[in-house]
Amino acid sequence: MHYSWDWLIFLEPSVTGEGLYGLMLLRGLLWTVLLSLLAWSLALGIGLAAGVARTLPGRTARYLSTVYIHCFRNTPLLVQLFLWYFVVPELLPVDWGNALKQMNPTANQFLTVLVALTLYTAAKAAEQVRAGIESVPRSQKQAAMALGLGTAAAYRHVILPQALRIVIPPLTSDFLNVFKNSAVALTIGLMELTGQTRQLSEFSAHPFEAFIAATFVYMAITYGVIVLMRRIEHRARVPGLLGAA
Amino acid sequence: MTLNQPMIRSLLAAAGLALCAAAAGAQPLDGTLKKIKDTGTITVATRGASIPFNYLDDNNKQAGFAWEISQRVVEQVKKDLKLARLEVRTLEVTPQTRIPLVANQTVDLECSSTTNNAERQNQVSFSTTFFVVGARLLVRKNSGIKHWSDLVGKNVVVSAGTTAERMLRQLNEKNKWGINIILAKDINENFLTVETGRAVAATQDDIILYSNIARARKPADWEVVGVPQQKEAYGCMLRKGDTAFKKVVDGVITGMMRSGEFSALYEKYFLKPIAVKGSVTIGFPMSSDMQELVRHPSDQPL
Numbered sequence: 001m002h003y004s005w006d007w008l009i010f011l012e013p014s015v016t017g018e019g020l021y022g023l024m025l026l027r028g029l030l031w032t033v034l035l036s037l038l039a040w041s042l043a044l045g046i047g048l049a050a051g052v053a054r055t056l057p058g059r060t061a062r063y064l065s066t067v068y069i070h071c072f073r074n075t076p077l078l079v080q081l082f083l084w085y086f087v088v089p090e091l092l093p094v095d096w097g098n099a100l101k102q103m104n105p106t107a108n109q110f111l112t113v114l115v116a117l118t119l120y121t122a123a124k125a126a127e128q129v130r131a132g133i134e135s136v137p138r139s140q141k142q143a144a145m146a147l148g149l150g151t152a153a154a155y156r157h158v159i160l161p162q163a164l165r166i167v168i169p170p171l172t173s174d175f176l177n178v179f180k181n182s183a184v185a186l187t188i189g190l191m192e193l194t195g196q197t198r199q200l201s202e203f204s205a206h207p208f209e210a211f212i213a214a215t216f217v218y219m220a221i222t223y224g225v226i227v228l229m230r231r232i233e234h235r236a237r238v239p240g241l242l243g244a245a
Numbered sequence: 246m247t248l249n250q251p252m253i254r255s256l257l258a259a260a261g262l263a264l265c266a267a268a269a270g271a272q273p274l275d276g277t278l279k280k281i282k283d284t285g286t287i288t289v290a291t292r293g294a295s296i297p298f299n300y301l302d303d304n305n306k307q308a309g310f311a312w313e314i315s316q317r318v319v320e321q322v323k324k325d326l327k328l329a330r331l332e333v334r335t336l337e338v339t340p341q342t343r344i345p346l347v348a349n350q351t352v353d354l355e356c357s358s359t360t361n362n363a364e365r366q367n368q369v370s371f372s373t374t375f376f377v378v379g380a381r382l383l384v385r386k387n388s389g390i391k392h393w394s395d396l397v398g399k400n401v402v403v404s405a406g407t408t409a410e411r412m413l414r415q416l417n418e419k420n421k422w423g424i425n426i427i428l429a430k431d432i433n434e435n436f437l438t439v440e441t442g443r444a445v446a447a448t449q450d451d452i453i454l455y456s457n458i459a460r461a462r463k464p465a466d467w468e469v470v471g472v473p474q475q476k477e478a479y480g481c482m483l484r485k486g487d488t489a490f491k492k493v494v495d496g497v498i499t500g501m502m503r504s505g506e507f508s509a510l511y512e513k514y515f516l517k518p519i520a521v522k523g524s525v526t527i528g529f530p531m532s533s534d535m536q537e538l539v540r541h542p543s544d545q546p547l
Contacts, residue, residue, distance in 0.1 A: 001350060002348060002368075002484050002486065002487075003348045003349065004367050015364065015411050016411050016414035016418065017415050017419065018414060018418055086441070098442065101442050101443045102442075104425060105400050105427045105443070105444075106425070109427075186405075186430070187430055189405065189428035189429060191405075195405070198341050198405065199405065199406055201341070201344075201406075202340065202341065202405075202407070203364065204364055205344060205364040205365045205367050206367075206368075207341075207344060207345045207348075208345065
């Protein structure tokens with residue numbers, strides 16, 4: 001292979017005159033972290049609501065959340081993002097569409113990706129929550145009812161405290177996926193970590209160094225998430241539940 | 246079988262003779278040419294929509310100005326190496342993948358719209374230049390934008406990672422114009438962004454802007470403005486320091502320029518209709534830079 005390696009490239013000034021190449025990566029990292037954490041927090045809330053709704057006795061709530069989960073979980077994220085970015089503004093009333101398109105492009109891109117990533121992630125999280133709720137023995141709910149608790153109180157005090165503990169491990173992988181999926185942002189021009197890596201590789205003509213560095217950064221992030229989630233899992237553990245001693 | 250001493254000696258002598266014979270013949274092959282000869286295959290890069298340099302046309306056939314140049318190089322290699330048959334493999338590349346794929350020797354030759362510049366020369370070598378471009382602005386005729394300085398505070402789209410982006414960022418940084426730079430991932434998305442009104446102008450190599458206008462729904466609505474800030478040279482990429490192969494590629498390009506075949510090929514792609522979206526004509530006569538290039542071929546970045 002005829003490749004000239006230069007690991008000091010990150011300390012060199014960018015040809016665009018906008019600072020060091022290493023700073024480009026750092027800016028990308030900030031977008032990735034900001035986008036992923038925000039999307040994850042929102043997705044947890046929506047996912048919890050949609051997951052619970054799927055198991056409720058009420059028909060309408062169940063139907064609506066089922067439709068939502070099916071639409072958003074079973075189509076590629078990239079397709080959804082393109083729809084949000086290119087198609088939705090054209091479907092809105094012309095004034096609204098133009099207002100959207102004329103706003104600060106970075107803010108516009110960020111909000112679009114945030115919406116797309118949140119709704120996609122929430123649909124996946126909702127399925128985990130539903131599975132968790134369904135894994136709580138039916139007799140628990142019946143016992144709660146027999147004690148005179150209503151549906152809301154039964155969920156609040158009996159079902160959810162158990163179900164949510166059960167779903168912490170599967171939710172960890174969803175949390176990891178948010179960070180990895182956030183890379184779709186580059187397709188509409190938001191230069192998050194992968195986007196900046198590509199830029200760096202194009203401007204400096206040192207693609208291998210750029211992508212190897214990005215790989216390590218992603219690994220560091222996901223490792224951090226795993227450690228965090230282990231801690232939460234450990235602290236939330238109830239002896240006797242889920243075979244935890 | 247056991248070998249006695251005289252036998253070993255005669256074997257060694259024969260091997261020595263064979264080596265001498267090889268050395269005495271044509272210069273030993275190395276690099277790309279050796280690989281092509283050994284494997285009987287050459288891998289040429291293609292692009293999906295780098296119109297009119299290297300693209301898939303309406304009949305789903307690879308076509309383009311640079312693509313045809315690469316085909317002529319393949320012919321020449323086959324002739325030079327006296328190969329009875331040479332298998333041509335193609336591999337579609339994108340602006341992001343082309344340099345790594347040439348550097349790691351997956352692709353032997355890449356001819357499309359690739360600018361020859363100093364950073365890239367760290368990783369790959371470039372052939373004789375076959376096209377000269379300059380980045381300009383594509384705007385709606387009624388936009389009121391005529392010069393680069395009219396872009397202050399406006400949204401401008403540029404394809405991510407291109408030399409045009411680098412130029413726009415430098416300009417913006419130097420003059421503190423506060424341009425909002427929108428990045429598009431390819432040539433088509435670049436035009437879509439300005440067509441849907443997200444950006445008031447698109448910056449790209451002039452020839453690509455003209456090809457975008459030719460393919461637009463209403464070509465009459467659009468115009469190209471702004472004096473190019475710098476000129477750029479397109480060349481074919483090949484692996485770094487492979488002088489023998491570069492000589493073949495350069496020879497093909499300069500030969501075409503001398504024989505007039507180059508101008509004929511130019512006419513075919515830039516002045517006559519091409520099979521894209523039914524049939525479009527780019528209508529871009531040879532610039533003075535191009536005429537100068539044909540008179541004095543060069544392989545240097547501009």
